[in-house]
Amino acid sequence: MVSVKEDNNVKNILIKSGKIVDPIKRTESVSDIYIKNGIISEIREKIDITGDNIVVINADGYTVSPGFVDMHAHLREPGFEDEETIESGTLAAIKGGITSVACMPNTSPAIDNQSAVRYILEKSKNMACNVFPVAAMTAGCKGINITEIGLLAEAGAIAFSDDGNSVKDSKLMYEIMRYSRQFGIPLILHEEDSSISKSGLVHEGHYSTILGLEGISSLSDDLMIARDIILAARSKARIHITHLSTKNSVKMIKRAKEEGVNITCDVTPHHLFFNDSCLTTFNTSFKVKPPIRSEEDRMALIEGIKGGVIDAIASDHAPHLDTEKNTTFKLASFGTIGLETLFSAAFTKLCIEEKISLPVLINLISASPAAILGIDAGKIEAGKVASITIIDTGAEEVIKKESFISKSKNSAFIGQKLKGKIVCTVSKGKLAYRDKCIKERSIS
Amino acid sequence: MLRKKSIIDTGSLSLEDIDLIFANADSFLEVSERDVKKVPALRGKTIVNLFFEPSTRTRTSFEIAAKRLSADIINFSSSTSSVKKGESVIDTLKTILSMKVDLIVMRHSDSGAVKMAEQFVNVPVINAGDGKHQHPTQALLDLYTIKKIFNKLEGLKVAIIGDFINSRVAKSDIDLFERMGIDVTVVSPAMLLPEDFSRMKVKHSIDDVIEESDIIYVLRMQFERQNRKFYPSIMEYNRFLSLNKDRLLRMKPGSIVMHPGPVNRGIEITDEVMDISGEPGERITIEQQVTNGVAIRMAVLYLILS
Ligand SMILES: [Zn+2]
Ligand SMILES: [Zn+2]
Numbered sequence: 248m249v250s251v252k253e254d255n256n257v258k259n260i261l262i263k264s265g266k267i268v269d270p271i272k273r274t275e276s277v278s279d280i281y282i283k284n285g286i287i288s289e290i291r292e293k294i295d296i297t298g299d300n301i302v303v304i305n306a307d308g309y310t311v312s313p314g315f316v317d318m319h320a321h322l323r324e325p326g327f328e329d330e331e332t333i334e335s336g337t338l339a340a341i342k343g344g345i346t347s348v349a350c351m352p353n354t355s356p357a358i359d360n361q362s363a364v365r366y367i368l369e370k371s372k373n374m375a376c377n378v379f380p381v382a383a384m385t386a387g388c389k390g391i392n393i394t395e396i397g398l399l400a401e402a403g404a405i406a407f408s409d410d411g412n413s414v415k416d417s418k419l420m421y422e423i424m425r426y427s428r429q430f431g432i433p434l435i436l437h438e439e440d441s442s443i444s445k446s447g448l449v450h451e452g453h454y455s456t457i458l459g460l461e462g463i464s465s466l467s468d469d470l471m472i473a474r475d476i477i478l479a480a481r482s483k484a485r486i487h488i489t490h491l492s493t494k495n496s497v498k499m500i501k502r503a504k505e506e507g508v509n510i511t512c513d514v515t516p517h518h519l520f521f522n523d524s525c526l527t528t529f530n531t532s533f534k535v536k537p538p539i540r541s542e543e544d545r546m547a548l549i550e551g552i553k554g555g556v557i558d559a560i561a562s563d564h565a566p567h568l569d570t571e572k573n574t575t576f577k578l579a580s581f582g583t584i585g586l587e588t589l590f591s592a593a594f595t596k597l598c599i600e601e602k603i604s605l606p607v608l609i610n611l612i613s614a615s616p617a618a619i620l621g622i623d624a625g626k627i628e629a630g631k632v633a634s635i636t637i638i639d640t641g642a643e644e645v646i647k648k649e650s651f652i653s654k655s656k657n658s659a660f661i662g663q664k665l666k667g668k669i670v671c672t673v674s675k676g677k678l679a680y681r682d683k684c685i686k687e688r689s690i691s
Numbered sequence: 692m693l694r695k696k697s698i699i700d701t702g703s704l705s706l707e708d709i710d711l712i713f714a715n716a717d718s719f720l721e722v723s724e725r726d727v728k729k730v731p732a733l734r735g736k737t738i739v740n741l742f743f744e745p746s747t748r749t750r751t752s753f754e755i756a757a758k759r760l761s762a763d764i765i766n767f768s769s770s771t772s773s774v775k776k777g778e779s780v781i782d783t784l785k786t787i788l789s790m791k792v793d794l795i796v797m798r799h800s801d802s803g804a805v806k807m808a809e810q811f812v813n814v815p816v817i818n819a820g821d822g823k824h825q826h827p828t829q830a831l832l833d834l835y836t837i838k839k840i841f842n843k844l845e846g847l848k849v850a851i852i853g854d855f856i857n858s859r860v861a862k863s864d865i866d867l868f869e870r871m872g873i874d875v876t877v878v879s880p881a882m883l884l885p886e887d888f889s890r891m892k893v894k895h896s897i898d899d900v901i902e903e904s905d906i907i908y909v910l911r912m913q914f915e916r917q918n919r920k921f922y923p924s925i926m927e928y929n930r931f932l933s934l935n936k937d938r939l940l941r942m943k944p945g946s947i948v949m950h951p952g953p954v955n956r957g958i959e960i961t962d963e964v965m966d967i968s969g970e971p972g973e974r975i976t977i978e979q980q981v982t983n984g985v986a987i988r989m990a991v992l993y994l995i996l997s
Pocket of ligand 2: 319320565
């Protein structure tokens with residue numbers, strides 16, 4: 248296990264000569280950043296400060312980005328602490344350059360009441376990474392009774408979701424939309440028509456047919472997205488469709504945006520990275536929901552990013568024990584971890600392979616999801632608490648199971664050669680993570 | 692004379708009708724203050740209280756009104772009638788008509804049932820509440836109460852708070868209030884507000900209106916059936932919509948609290964408010980509404996039957 252705990256006594260940090268990315272202006276420029284008592288005090292071409300209690304990080308040749316915002320992760324606490332805890336999950340996030348993470352409510356018990364929200368906030372208070380609880384829209388995420396959306400928002404829920412399920416009852420979904428609009432809070436929607444997906448395991452197509460694995464038709468996502476776009480258009484609710492997987496969903500959301508529906512969406516790195524040909528090895532790490540779909544779908548998602556339809560990239564970090572994955576495809580749990588590979592997987596596919604510019608990618612994992620969630624993050628700005636991620640875009644490594652610090656190791660990216668590596672993370676104003684290589688280049 | 696003999700909804704009452712009803716109510720209010728609370732105005736007339744839906748307050752109010760006018764009144768409610776055994780509304784009406792009655796006061800849980808009855812019978816019918824449709828005499832007594840307290844109607848600010856999907860009182864009140872130039876704001880969570888109401892001034896929290904309103908009109912909130920599914924909890928209701936002591940004390944001087952009764956204590960109005968004494972307690976006009984209700988119903992019965 249890699250230790251990511253840093254010395255908390257360091258008060259001041261000087262980041263020298265890094266290439267700073269502004270995700271909103273889409274620019275890159277070399278400057279120094281001085282962080283004093285956790286607050287960014289200066290961003291200037293050349294800052295020379297020496298003294299006690301300063302760590303100088305030589306970021307020459309590295310990219311300096313706002314700390315990443317992952318708007319969809321499962322930290323599994325409370326209830327599934329064997330898979331992940333707030334502590335282990337936030338450490339994994341920090342290693343992945345993520346300084347703000349929104350955690351999903353399908354825990355046990357579910358985050359569907361004020362004390363559960365307060366529990367998450369209390370537990371994460373002293374963690375290195377900011378944690379923002381997403382609360383359930385319906386009690387126990389069961390799709391039957393609406394939760395206390397007003398009270399939950401006051402307790403600190405930043406969004407509402409029944410992730411893992413869609414609310415089947417259209418009238419209930421509509422009333423949830425109308426009600427959430429009152430509080431100006433987004434709904435994060437997992438789109439799955441269970442009458443289509445049923446007990447399906449993988450994308451229904453060529454590979455599900457030849458492999459004999461029960462399929463989940465893309466209709467499952469598409470029907471629910473179509474319904475929810477219609478409901479959102481009428482209710483004027485703020486909706487966010489998470490983990491897009493199909494070609495049609497991109498098309499429908501593009502049109503909805505053109506028509507003024509208050510809708511945003513995200514995609515996961517694994518849906519951008521793989522297509523269903525990965526299934527031929529029956530590797531259960533690829534069993535995810537929604538399923539990894541066809542190459543045509545994957546390309547449509549990439550086009551969705553290029554065309555600006557897709558607003559964010561989120562990990563859908565879903566930790567599972569080896570025992571839940573080392574079994575048959577039918578019996579294995581759905582999900583892949585993704586906090587630690589969020590950047591490198593997306594960078595490899597989008598920037599290296601598809602030639603999408605780095606500021607565009609960084610926007611999708613920082614300023615843009617921060618804006619969707621309405622949180623103050625995703626910017627490097629004087630006067631703000633420092634959340635900064637330093638990236639070595641030239642690094643390349645083959646992902647190994649042992650290198651994960653998440654409590655669960657079920658990564659779809661094991662064995663993949665990924666480019667771009669997080670070498671340092673400053674979070675909540677503190678030096679939270681340094682890779683070996685940057686430690687050697689730092690002066691205390 | 693009223694323009695129409697029956698009163699099915701507030702919309703069929705003209706402004707002259709309302710003035711006439713109020714003028715008569717004034718004198719009947721005086722009757723109710725007397726030692727002998729009875730006038731012989733409707734001696735020999737027979738009125739039926741035909742209640743297909745349980746009600747104590749409204750039924751009793753009509754009963755007292757009829758008795759003070761010396762009319763004979765028969766209570767015919769579903770629990771004591773054969774309606775439960777499946778006899779239709781029409782069959783019940785036929786039976787009642789054959790008893791040669793002069794006026795029917797009717798309540799039913801189905802919207803439109805009273806209108807249907809009115810078309811079937813040849814005597815005047817007063818709607819004492821039909822489904823989610825209308826409750827015109829409640830609106831009349833509400834308006835009358837406001838007028839007696841403020842001595843004017845135009846320009847007053849009323850906020851009606853609660854469930855507008857299931858409330859017939861709200862619909863009748865809104866119609867009369869708006870026609871009288873009262874400034875109406877509806878305060879309700881989205882799921883308890885018909886989409887059609889977006890044409891009105893809408894707020895979602897009682898805190899948005901509590902300080903500026905002359906009248907806080909609190910509707911009954913019943914946590915049953917579909918409300919349970921769509922509205923989260925009493926706790927959430929208390930946080931955003933209930934009238935509690937803190938809110939009562941924030942109301943402006945001279946402002947009042949109204950409620951159609953019976954109050955669900957702890958839900959739309961807290962116990963603390965219901966039991967409060969002194970000046971803040973005087974803002975709560977629920978008892979005046981009940982007293983005025985008898986006078987209004989006397990006026991209506993008198994104007995129809997005399
Ligand atoms: Zn999901
Ligand atoms: Zn998820």
